Every structure is written in structure tokens, then in C-alpha cells.
Amino acid sequence: MAQQLVPTKWKILLTVLPLTGLYGLAKVAVHRLxxxxxxxxxxxxxxxxxxxFVIAFVLNGTLSDFRTSADMPIQMANALEAIQDSNQLVAQGSSDYDPRPLTQDLIAVVQTTLDWLERDKPPQAIAAALDQLNISLAGMVPYASGxxxxxxxGEQAKVRLLLTSIGINRDTDFVGPAYVLLEVFLVGAVLALLLIEASSFSENLVVSCLLFTSFTYLLLLIRDLDDPFQYDGRSSVDADLAVLGALRDRLQQTLAS
Known part of the structure; x- marks a missing residue:
């Protein structure tokens, strides 16, 4: 993957700054007229x-939902690793049991999930990989206790639930109606900043530009946080999938050893 020229944390600010420049020009024009x-x-x-108040209220709720969503890949990795632990435990207890098929199926689940989220591939492959786990788990039954x-x-069911939740969070715009109210307040605040006169124009210009930047930045941040599973190169805040990639690598190393 090519190294990003712009650090992720600056993306929203760099998007807002040209708008701030346009606002500053409009403010100067309004003042001269x-x-x-x-x-x-x-x-x-x-x-x-x-x-x-409205921006802070919506931002707080969106941050809470983002933290919950960001924890889902970690929970999924833990559930898959718990299945692998059971797989290795049975292999240690019975020399006749081959743990490799189940390990390969777990790798398939992780890889198809990453392909779905990062490359926008169809999710049907994930369902097929999870169904394949049943065959491998059935092969474990003669060698393992109930x-x-x-x-x-149980961990497999947890993975299904987490994938369903990720899909819902990815495809549903939860705070869409709130954007209408946010945008109304943003437009009202911008118009007020443009039309307010102060004794010192330079001070008025600097303060109003800072307020415009803050309000616009927060609105774009809320929109970004509302979808934590974008991975489209434009988002600056996404749920970290590194834990799933690390799990896939560990499972592949287990197969190679």
C-alpha cells in the first residue's frame, strides 16, 4: 500500500481550509459593500x-456509537482465536486429529471479512466461509468433549452476530435526520457571522473565520464518525482492522510450522 502523502488526522482540516478561505473572501466583500x-x-x-449545544450533543452520541463499532473487529478476532484455541487443544489431546482444516477455514473467514470491508467485495463469501466451519467443527466431535x-x-455464533452488526452500521445512516438540524444551525451561524459588524474588522474577520472553521470541521467529523467502516481512502476515522490482519498472519504461520 502506498504511503499517504497527507496524515489521516489532517484530512478534515485540509478539506475545511479552502472553504474557510472562501468564507473569508465573502466576509471581506460584505464588509466593503x-x-x-x-x-x-x-x-x-x-x-x-x-x-x-446541538453539535456537541450529536457528536457525543456519534462518538459513543463509533467506540462500540471500533470494538467489533477486536471482539471478532478474539472469538475466532478462541475457536483456534479449542482446535489446538483437541490436537494436543489426540494425535489422530488434524487441526489444519479448521485453521484454514478460520483464515478464510478473516480474509473474506477483510476483502468485504477493505475492497468492497460481496459478503456472500463470508457466509460460505462460516458455513464451512460447521464441517470442520463436525470433524472435531469424535476427538473432543461436548x-x-x-x-x-458459541464463538462462531458470536462472529455471525458481529458481522451482522458491522453490516448494519456500515449500510445505515443512523443520524441522517440530525444532519438537517446541524446544517440549519450551520447556515444560520455562517450568515450571522457574515452580517455581524464589529469595531475592529480585522478582529471580526479572524474570530469569524475561526468559528466557521470549527463549526464546519465538527459537522464533517460527525459525518465521518457515523460510518466507521468506510475504508474508501477519503475517510479520516475508521475502525482499525489491524487486529484481524494480525490474526490472519498468525494462523498462516501456524499452518506453515
Missing amino acids: GWEPWAFDSLTGSLFGAAT PIVSRAQ
């Missing part, structure tokens, strides 16, 4: 306070 009839008062302060197989099946 004498179209600044407003003065900062309690009503204007209420507008900015309400906009800040609790070991039941534990592995």
Missing part, C-alpha cells in the same frame, strides 16, 4: 450557543 447590519447581542449569542465443541460453536 457595507452589508453588516447586525451587532453582536444576546439573540446572536443564543444562536451560537444553540448551534454549539463442552469444547459447544464453546467453539
Whole structure:
């Protein structure tokens, strides 16, 4: 993978800065035309306070949902590794049991999941890989006690649930209606910033540009956080899949040894 020219954490800011430049030009034009009839008062302060409250409220909820989603790949990796632990335990207890088919099936589950999320391949391959696990687990039954197989099946069910949850989070726009309110407040705040006159224009320009940048940045951040499984090169905040890649590599090393 090619190294990114721009660090991920700066993507949103670099997107906002050209808009801030356009806003600054509009502010200068409005000032020179004498179209600044407003003065900062309690009503204007209420507008900015309400906009800040709504953005903070939606951001807090979106961050909470993002943290939950970001934990799903970790839970999935732990569940698959628990199945591999059971696989190795049975192999240690019975020399006639071959653990490699189940290990290969676990690699297939991880790889098809990564292909689905990172390369946008159809998810049907994941379902087929999970169904294949049943065949390998059935091969474990003659060599393992009931609790070991039941534990592995429980972890398999957990993986199915996590994949379903990831798919829902990826395809559903949970805070779509909230964007309407956020955008209304953003437009209102921008218009107010453009029309407010101050004794010092330079101070007015700098402060209003900073507020415009902050409001726009937060709106784009909320949109980004709302879909933690994008991996399209444009997102700056995605759930980390490194734990799944590391698990795939460990399983492949187990097969090679």
C-alpha cells in the first residue's frame, strides 16, 4: 500500500481550509459593500450557543456509537482465536486429529471479512466461509468433549452476530435526520457571522473565520464518525482492522510450522 502523502488526522482540516478561505473572501466583500447590519447581542449569542449545544450533543452520541463499532473487529478476532484455541487443544489431546482444516477455514473467514470491508467485495463469501466451519467443527466431535465443541460453536455464533452488526452500521445512516438540524444551525451561524459588524474588522474577520472553521470541521467529523467502516481512502476515522490482519498472519504461520 502506498504511503499517504497527507496524515489521516489532517484530512478534515485540509478539506475545511479552502472553504474557510472562501468564507473569508465573502466576509471581506460584505464588509466593503457595507452589508453588516447586525451587532453582536444576546439573540446572536443564543444562536451560537444553540448551534454549539446541538453539535456537541450529536457528536457525543456519534462518538459513543463509533467506540462500540471500533470494538467489533477486536471482539471478532478474539472469538475466532478462541475457536483456534479449542482446535489446538483437541490436537494436543489426540494425535489422530488434524487441526489444519479448521485453521484454514478460520483464515478464510478473516480474509473474506477483510476483502468485504477493505475492497468492497460481496459478503456472500463470508457466509460460505462460516458455513464451512460447521464441517470442520463436525470433524472435531469424535476427538473432543461436548463442552469444547459447544464453546467453539458459541464463538462462531458470536462472529455471525458481529458481522451482522458491522453490516448494519456500515449500510445505515443512523443520524441522517440530525444532519438537517446541524446544517440549519450551520447556515444560520455562517450568515450571522457574515452580517455581524464589529469595531475592529480585522478582529471580526479572524474570530469569524475561526468559528466557521470549527463549526464546519465538527459537522464533517460527525459525518465521518457515523460510518466507521468506510475504508474508501477519503475517510479520516475508521475502525482499525489491524487486529484481524494480525490474526490472519498468525494462523498462516501456524499452518506453515
